[in-house]
Amino acid sequence: MSVIRVRDLTVSYGPVKALDGVDFDVEAGRLCGLVGVNGSGKSTLFKALMGLVNPNRGEISLFGHGQARARKEGLITYVPQAEDVDWTFPVSVRDVVLMGRYGYMGRSRRPSPADRAAVDEALDRVDLAGLAKRQIGQLSGGQKKRAFVARGIAQGAELMLLDEPFAGVDVTSEKLIMKLLTSLTAEGRTILMSTHDLAGVPTFCTQAVLLHHSVLASGTPADVLTDANLAQAFGGPRQEEA
Numbered sequence: 238m239s240v241i242r243v244r245d246l247t248v249s250y251g252p253v254k255a256l257d258g259v260d261f262d263v264e265a266g267r268l269c270g271l272v273g274v275n276g277s278g279k280s281t282l283f284k285a286l287m288g289l290v291n292p293n294r295g296e297i298s299l300f301g302h303g304q305a306r307a308r309k310e311g312l313i314t315y316v317p318q319a320e321d322v323d324w325t326f327p328v329s330v331r332d333v334v335l336m337g338r339y340g341y342m343g344r345s346r347r348p349s350p351a352d353r354a355a356v357d358e359a360l361d362r363v364d365l366a367g368l369a370k371r372q373i374g375q376l377s378g379g380q381k382k383r384a385f386v387a388r389g390i391a392q393g394a395e396l397m398l399l400d401e402p403f404a405g406v407d408v409t410s411e412k413l414i415m416k417l418l419t420s421l422t423a424e425g426r427t428i429l430m431s432t433h434d435l436a437g438v439p440t441f442c443t444q445a446v447l448l449h450h451s452v453l454a455s456g457t458p459a460d461v462l463t464d465a466n467l468a469q470a471f472g473g474p475r476q477e478e479a
């Protein structure tokens with residue numbers, strides 16, 4: 238079953254066409270790397286999948302239904318780029334993870350024992366239990382990413398959208414995050430993540446999508462990340478950093 242199915246997706250910001258006739262599918266359990274130069278439309282694609290920007294045309298279906306249903310049912314979570322988050326917000330790491338449970342709580346937003354247990358489990362899963370009381374801005378880049386992934390785990394999300402999870406992250410954290418993402422997909426969750434780490438994609442992704450406003454190629458990393466395709470997307474041979 239296609240967890241993500243996108244057809245002819247076109248999104249403009251005034252005169253700028255960020256996405257132009259985007260078509261691709263991602264099957265359940267895939268760890269899919271979204272690759273493209275800066276400005277190729279990766280963040281816009283995530284925002285469109287989350288319903289945060291209005292497409293000019295095209296269709297998005299998630300889990301076989303319209304995207305609103307996936308959002309309402311808490312099936313989808315989004316880990317934005319670090320610059321899109323206000324890190325001064327006075328919330329603890331635990332509070333951030335607890336936000337994943339809001340859909341389960343009544344209007345009082347009072348967590349039940351089940352909510353607390355889900356938060357504890359998610360914090361353990363990402364190795365942040367020891368930092369749960371810290372203000373979110375006091376974490377390292379990699380720890381912040383893990384906190385947001387924990388929010389998605391607590392929510393019970395089956396589809397995770399990660400915008401550059403390795404940006405501003407040290408090598409140790411990067412390895413930890415890769416291991417975490419691999420184990421999440423092994424359990425059947427689906428992950429779409431943008432990355433500039435081209436060398437890492439064939440190692441741990443099971444699908445790659447090459448974006449340049451439209452999809453230049455989608456398939457196995459070996460089939461997608463060919464020199465010819467990369468030259469088309471990046472204007473040169475394979476590069477480590479785009």
Ligand SMILES: Nc1ncnc2c1ncn2[C@@H]1O[C@H](COP(=O)(O)OP(=O)(O)OP(=O)(O)O)[C@@H](O)[C@H]1O
Nearest residue numbers: 250253254255273274275276277278279280281282
């Ligand atoms: N809010 C906005 N208003 C106007 N133009 C925008 C807006 N957001 C993005 N754009 C433009 O849309 C295009 C796609 O941008 P987008 O951020 O989706 O690309 P990206 O691949 O995620 O880039 P990066 O890798 O730098 O994050 C770019 O030309 C960008 O300048």
